[in-house]
Amino acid sequence: xxxxxxxxxxxxxxxxxxxxxxxxxxxxxxxxxxxxxxxxxxxxxxxxxxxxxxxxxxxxxxxxxxxxxxxxxxxxxxxxxxxxxxxxxxxxxxxxxxxxxxxxxxxxxxxxxxxxxxxxxxxxxxxxxxxxxxxxxxxxxxxxxxxxxxxxxxxxxxxxxxxxxxxxxxxxxxxxxxxxxxxxxxxxxxxxxxxxxxxxxxxxxxxxxxxxxxxxxxxxxxxxxxxxxxxxxxxxxxxxxxxxxxxxxxxxxxxxxxxxxxxxxxxxxxxxxxxxxxxxxxxxxxxxxxxxxxxxxxxxxxxxxxxxxxxxxxxxxxxxxxxxxxxxxxxxxxxxxxxxxxxxxxxxxxxxxxxxxxxxxxxxxxxxxxxxxxxxxxxxxxxxxxxxxxxxxxxxxxxxxxxxxxxxxxxxxxxxxxxxxxxxxxxxxxxxxxxxxxxxxxxxxxxxxxxxxxxxx
Amino acid sequence: xxxxxxxxxxxxxxxxxxxxxxxxxxxxxxxxxxxxxxxxxxxxxxxxxxxxxxxxxxxxxxxxxxxxxxxxxxxxxxxxxxxxxxxxxxxxxxxxxxxxxxxxxxxxxxxxxxxxxxxxxxxxxxxxxxxxxxxxxxxxxxxxxxxxxxxxxxxxxxxxxxxxxxxxxxxxxxxxxxxxxxxxxxxxxxxxxxxxxxxxxxxxxxxxxxxxxxxxxxxxxxxxxxxxxxxxxxxxxxxxxxxxxxxxxxxxxxxxxxxxxxxxxxxxxxxxxxxxxxxxxxxxxxxxxxxxxxxxxxxxxxxxxxxxxxxxxxxxxxxxxxxxxxxxxxxxxxxxxxxxxxxxxxxxxxxxxxxxxxxxxxxxxxxxxxxxxxxxxxxxxxxxxxxxxxxxxxxxxxxxxxxxxxxxxxxxxxxxxxxxxxxxxxxxxxxxxxxxxxxxxxxxxxxxxxxxxxxxx
Numbered sequence: 001x002x003x004x005x006x007x008x009x010x011x012x013x014x015x016x017x018x019x020x021x022x023x024x025x026x027x028x029x030x031x032x033x034x035x036x037x038x039x040x041x042x043x044x045x046x047x048x049x050x051x052x053x054x055x056x057x058x059x060x061x062x063x064x065x066x067x068x069x070x071x072x073x074x075x076x077x078x079x080x081x082x083x084x085x086x087x088x089x090x091x092x093x094x095x096x097x098x099x100x101x102x103x104x105x106x107x108x109x110x111x112x113x114x115x116x117x118x119x120x121x122x123x124x125x126x127x128x129x130x131x132x133x134x135x136x137x138x139x140x141x142x143x144x145x146x147x148x149x150x151x152x153x154x155x156x157x158x159x160x161x162x163x164x165x166x167x168x169x170x171x172x173x174x175x176x177x178x179x180x181x182x183x184x185x186x187x188x189x190x191x192x193x194x195x196x197x198x199x200x201x202x203x204x205x206x207x208x209x210x211x212x213x214x215x216x217x218x219x220x221x222x223x224x225x226x227x228x229x230x231x232x233x234x235x236x237x238x239x240x241x242x243x244x245x246x247x248x249x250x251x252x253x254x255x256x257x258x259x260x261x262x263x264x265x266x267x268x269x270x271x272x273x274x275x276x277x278x279x280x281x282x283x284x285x286x287x288x289x290x291x292x293x294x295x296x297x298x299x300x301x302x303x304x305x306x307x308x309x310x311x312x313x314x315x316x317x318x319x320x321x322x323x324x325x326x327x328x329x330x331x332x333x334x335x336x337x338x339x340x341x342x343x344x345x346x347x348x349x350x351x352x353x354x355x356x357x358x359x360x361x362x363x364x365x366x367x368x369x370x371x372x373x374x375x376x377x378x379x380x381x382x383x384x385x386x387x388x389x390x391x392x393x394x395x396x397x398x399x400x401x402x403x404x405x406x407x408x409x410x411x412x413x414x415x416x417x418x419x420x421x422x423x424x425x426x427x428x429x430x431x432x433x434x435x436x437x438x439x440x441x442x443x444x445x446x447x448x449x450x451x452x453x454x455x456x457x
Numbered sequence: 458x459x460x461x462x463x464x465x466x467x468x469x470x471x472x473x474x475x476x477x478x479x480x481x482x483x484x485x486x487x488x489x490x491x492x493x494x495x496x497x498x499x500x501x502x503x504x505x506x507x508x509x510x511x512x513x514x515x516x517x518x519x520x521x522x523x524x525x526x527x528x529x530x531x532x533x534x535x536x537x538x539x540x541x542x543x544x545x546x547x548x549x550x551x552x553x554x555x556x557x558x559x560x561x562x563x564x565x566x567x568x569x570x571x572x573x574x575x576x577x578x579x580x581x582x583x584x585x586x587x588x589x590x591x592x593x594x595x596x597x598x599x600x601x602x603x604x605x606x607x608x609x610x611x612x613x614x615x616x617x618x619x620x621x622x623x624x625x626x627x628x629x630x631x632x633x634x635x636x637x638x639x640x641x642x643x644x645x646x647x648x649x650x651x652x653x654x655x656x657x658x659x660x661x662x663x664x665x666x667x668x669x670x671x672x673x674x675x676x677x678x679x680x681x682x683x684x685x686x687x688x689x690x691x692x693x694x695x696x697x698x699x700x701x702x703x704x705x706x707x708x709x710x711x712x713x714x715x716x717x718x719x720x721x722x723x724x725x726x727x728x729x730x731x732x733x734x735x736x737x738x739x740x741x742x743x744x745x746x747x748x749x750x751x752x753x754x755x756x757x758x759x760x761x762x763x764x765x766x767x768x769x770x771x772x773x774x775x776x777x778x779x780x781x782x783x784x785x786x787x788x789x790x791x792x793x794x795x796x797x798x799x800x801x802x803x804x805x806x807x808x809x810x811x812x813x814x815x816x817x818x819x820x821x822x823x824x825x826x827x828x829x830x831x832x833x834x835x836x837x838x839x840x841x842x843x844x845x846x847x848x849x850x851x852x853x854x855x856x857x858x859x860x861x862x863x864x865x866x867x868x869x870x871x872x873x874x875x876x877x878x879x880x881x882x883x884x885x886x887x888x889x890x891x892x893x894x895x896x897x898x899x900x901x902x903x904x905x906x907x908x909x910x911x912x913x914x
Contacts, residue, residue: 007471008537014464080465081549081840092538092612110567112842112877154837174631174882180889181836379638380611383538385569420569422879425631432637 009086010253017084018248019071021241023060024279024351026067027286030358032237032350033325035061036312041456044322051223052230052321053238054127060238069241071123078122078155079245082111087253088417092381094401101404103397104261105417106250106277107384112178113148115342115387115419116273117233120242121145124231125152134227135159139189139214141269142341142389143168143175144419145233150182160184161228163191163217167208168341172423189214196220196318210334211270211345216318234270235315235324235349243276250414251280261292263400265415267392268296268305268363269342271349277416278361285360294361295400296352297392299371301439302335304328304348305356305363307446312456313347323454326353329441330449336439338368339427340388342418346449366395367438372431374398375421387419388427466543467710474541475705476528478698480517481736481808483524484743487815489694489807490782492518493769498913501779508680509687509778510695511584517695526698528580535579535612536702539568544710545874549838551858558861560854561718562874563707563734564841569635570605572799572844572876573730574690577699578602581688582609591684592616596646596671598726599798599846600625600632601876602690607639617641618685620648620674624665625798629880646671653677653775667791668727668802673775691727692772692781692806700733707871708737718749720857722872724849725753725762725820726799728806734873735818742817751818752857753809754849756828758896759792761785761805762813762820764903769913770804780911783810786898787906793896795825796884797845799875803906823852824895829888831855832878844876845884 025031034043049058060069071079090103108116128136135158140146146162153160162184169176169188176186189209190197196216200207207213215232222230232239254261264281266274274296284290296305304327314331315321328347329335335344348356355361368388375391377398378384386394397415404411421428430436482488491500506515517526528536547560565573585593592615597603603619610617619641626633626645633643646666647654653673657664664670672689679687689696711718721738723731731753741747753762761784771788772778785804786792792801805813812818825845832848834855835841843851854872861868878885887893 011466011468111840112836114879118840151837151840155840174879177882177886177889178842181833181842181885183837376638379569380608380640383568383575383608383612385635385638420879422571422631422877425634428638429634432634 006089006257008091009088010257011086012084012249012252014080016252017079018245019076020068021071022244022248022279022283023063023067023069023241024282025064025237027283028354030354031064032354035322035324036456038314038319038323052219054131054133054229056127057124057238060241061236072126075122075126082118084249085110087250090382093378096377096381097398097401097405099401099405100408100410101401102410102412103401104414106246107417108246109384109417109420113144113151114422115144115148116243116246116276117145117148118151119245120233120239120272121148121152123242125149125156125158128229129156129158133229135161136229136231137161137218137222138231138233139163139211139218141165141168141211141344143172143423144342146184146186147175147178149231150179150184153184154182161221162186163189163214165189165209165211165214165341167337171426175423189217191217193217194220196320200317207334208337210317212317212331215316216320219316219320234272234345235347237351239272240275240349240351243272244279246273246276246416247279247281250277259412261414262411263293263295263413265295265297265393265396265413267343267389267416267418268298268348268352269389270345271352273416273418275349275352282355282360295396296361296363297396298363298365299338299340299343299392300365300367301338301441302329302344303365304346306365309450309453310353310357311453313453315347323456324350326350327356329446330452332452333449338439339424340392342389343392364396366392369431369436369438371395372436384417385421386417387421388424390418393417463546463714465548466545467714468543469541469706469709471537473709474536475702476533477525478528479701479705479736479740480520480524480526480698481739482521482694484740485811487811488521489811492779492781493913495771495776495780509676511588511590511686513584514581514695517698518693529583532579532583539575541706542567544707547839550835553834553838554855554858554862556858556862557865557867558858559867559869560858561871563703563871564874565703566841566874566877570601570608571879572601572605573700573703573733574602574605575608576702577690577696577729578605578609580699582606582613582615585686586613586615590686592618593686593688594618594675594679595688595690596620596668596675598622598625598668598801600629600880601799603641603643604632604635606688607636607641610641611639618678619643620646620671622646622666622668622671622798624794628883632880646674648674650674651677653777657774664791665794667774669774669788672773673777676773676777691729691802692804694808696729697732697806697808700729701736703730703733703873704736704738707734716869718871719868720750720752720870722752722754722850722853722870724800724846724875725755725805725809726846727802728809730873730875732806732809739812739817752853753818753820754853755820755822756795756797756800756849757822757824758795758898759786759801760822761803763822766907766910767810767814768910770910772804780913781807783807784813786903787909789909790906795896796881797849799846800849821853823849826888826893826895828852829893841874842878843874844878845881847875850874
């Protein structure tokens with residue numbers, strides 16, 4: 001075991017925790033494209049958005065200029081319940097790989113939601129409560145966002161209604177019980193509860209669902225129920241703003257030890273973790289202060305960055321939501337039922353899409369079995385059972401560390417370990433049994449849904 | 458939310474982590490009674506024990522005099538992977554209860570075994586490896602010990618064979634996959650693989666098993682396999698020695714902030730967590746330096762302290778192991794299938810039994826539904842989904858804090874939160890559904906197994 005001045009785990013003191021979220025958009029020269037009204041194709045106004053989102057969240061969503069938003073005292077107190085999260089030096093993984101690379105990971109799984117999702121859930125629930133609402137609706141893929149929101153709502157005494165992607169609902173029965181422990185109601189999506197759900201089921205009987213479907217249902221439920229608003233765990237600008245707490249803590253911890261990363265890696269579904277993790281680093285890059293390689297990792301079964309198109313598209317399958325400009329596979333794309341439920345979204349955060357289009361970050365896709373091979377190796381040496389989503393980042397981090405082994409370069413790699421895999425044991429079982437498959441969509445499949453992109457000039 | 462100089466979570470620096478385990482026995486005036494050879498009823502010699510346990514662990518087991526054992530460098534490195542564990546100030550729980558009491562908990566669940574068990578698993582695996590053994594056998598109840606041992610063995614490259622209590626095996630199918638991720642083999646107990654398993658199945662067809670049965674099978678397998686030894690997750694002196702790292706860290710963290718607890722609470726199955734948590738505090742008490750109230754909490758369905766007898770008994774159902782003097786319900790006692798698999802052992806650590814017999818600690822039993830009510834309240838305000846075992850301590854801590862609310866006393870309460878409940882969702886489901894039952898053995902049931910205690914003068 002190597003002996004180093006840098007501890008295995010770096011925890012910030014409470015006093016060092018971020019007091020404001022960082023809004024990456026303020027430093028972007030090319031701002032992310034605005035959401036469009038699906039009827040008029042004009043940018044959504046604050047007033048239009050306020051039917052769906054809480055008022056303060058609408059402001060955060062639309063603000064491309066304010067660099068910092070103070071974190072309200074109540075949210076900072078809640079953060080202290082489970083934050084700061086550790087920045088871990090992966091000494092054991094480095095030794096296993098026999099690499100000269102220095103690997104760090106920011107571990108967001110040490111809370112019951114099992115992921116970073118709680119960072120934005122408490123913020124969104126807080127503003128809903130502040131506005132005097134009765135409750136919120138949302139969708140969840142892997143179940144981590146739904147659990148996080150349930151926790152936040154239980155804490156604040158808000159009603160919580162979750163539409164859970166059907167294949168995750170079936171793969172992860174215990175997730176439902178965790179949400180129930182926190183008092184939420186959970187419906188498998190598509191459901192017969194909403195107009196859009198009934199329509200999708202009629203068109204695609206037996207569908208395993210998708211985040212896009214579930215979003216449509218949750219939005220419909222919110223706008224048709226008195227005193228409810230919709231909240232979303234990823235994709236949106238406001239979510240990346242809240243998740244900047246990950247990157248701010250990471251940077252503060254690295255700065256404390258004078259460590260400067262060369263490569264920053266995160267898994268990318270809708271972009272919440274990646275956008276949060278890279279925020280302050282990308283800020284430095286945008287301001288020309290320092291350069292970093294930044295890598296988004298996505299599943300080969302749902303490759304929006306690497307095989308999608310940068311275009312305006314619906315955020316949901318039911319096409320009831322505003323249009324967003326993003327790397328997308330088409331809102332009709334329903335990925336094969338891979339085990340990383342949180343990475344099955346057809347699109348990608350507009351912020352990250354713009355940064356990628358501007359060449360400020362890279363993207364790669366990885367196969368499911370390669371991801372689980374990395375997950376198992378990591379579990380054995382680092383003692384944390386990683387979520388399938390997070391394991392995409394592990395795969396890329398290991399691959400980069402192995403390149404360093406070949407070249408002898410002592411690069412510093414930081415990746416986001418977004419969560420734990422305690423509710424993903426069916427996936428691990430399939431991997432152990434050798435029955436896990438690698439679903440990769442054909443060009444024709446992707447083109448078919450891309451052909452249906454809305455026409456926006 | 459209260460504002461305090463004491464942070465929500467106290468983490469020691471790596472340099473402050475314990476470098477030696479503390480052997481409570483060295484300060485005990487009345488030493489724990491020795492293990493007896495089941496044939497001769499004479500104290501087990503080191504030579505006799507060495508057929509079952511590794512040599513260095515035998516020394517640790519028998520040593521009643523050496524106050525500190527240095528923690529080998531390799532184990533200290535492994536500890537740094539997941540330790541120090543946080544000592545959490547339960548500000549949110551205090552606020553929820555509106556109590557003047559100050560509540561702290563030492564949280565041992567932030568590793569994939571989900572519990573404190575890893576502290577002793579790595580130590581036992583290390584000594585087995587050092588002795589050049591091929592592998593180890595063990596039993597597991599809730600699955601936490603088995604997972605911990607699998608992790609430790611995977612890390613060191615040792616073979617690992619786990620006998621898992623059948624009711625836990627069935628209640629927690631995913632635990633098996635976690636152990637498999639770490640390369641262990643898992644057999645539901647009683648099994649047809651061993652002589653003692655076959656005998657128990659013949660006498661009690663359809664039994665849901667017990668830790669006592671599983672121990673018999675694991676010991677038989679170890680002593681009949683070349684290059685294997687048996688390891689145990691609780692009860693033994695050596696285990697309490699290793700687990701003292703919990704108490705030592707807790708005390709160091711409290712000392713750092715000048716906090717002196719009034720009450721220390723832990724759940725008690727075989728005694729590994731409680732014995733480890735209280736070690737340095739009990740040491741002060743034994744040396745007359747300071748007084749503490751120490752409370753063991755056990756399930757009403759398996760009340761060894763509160764309704765058992767202090768006598769020599771077999772450690773296992775198959776009666777192949779040495780006899781230990783302890784509070785016991787009789788080695789034939791098979792508790793009803795409550796959901797705290799880790800607290801279903803018929804006996805109790807000899808060290809704790811002697812301390813309890815000497816009036817140095819208290820014990821109480823709690824009903825399962827009351828335990829889950831506490832667990833759910835805790836989850837909602839503290840953001841951690843507790844294991845059913847740990848929730849016994851939560852129940853008692855809440856009860857003590859509510860007493861403080863009545864009296865106005867500002868007592869400082871420290872309890873051990875041994876682990877997380879991610880694999881216990883069937884139990885939470887039963888609680889939510891209102892189908893959870895409170896099994897309490899009748900006096901006749903307990904007397905029936907106590908009547909069969911071995912006759913030892």
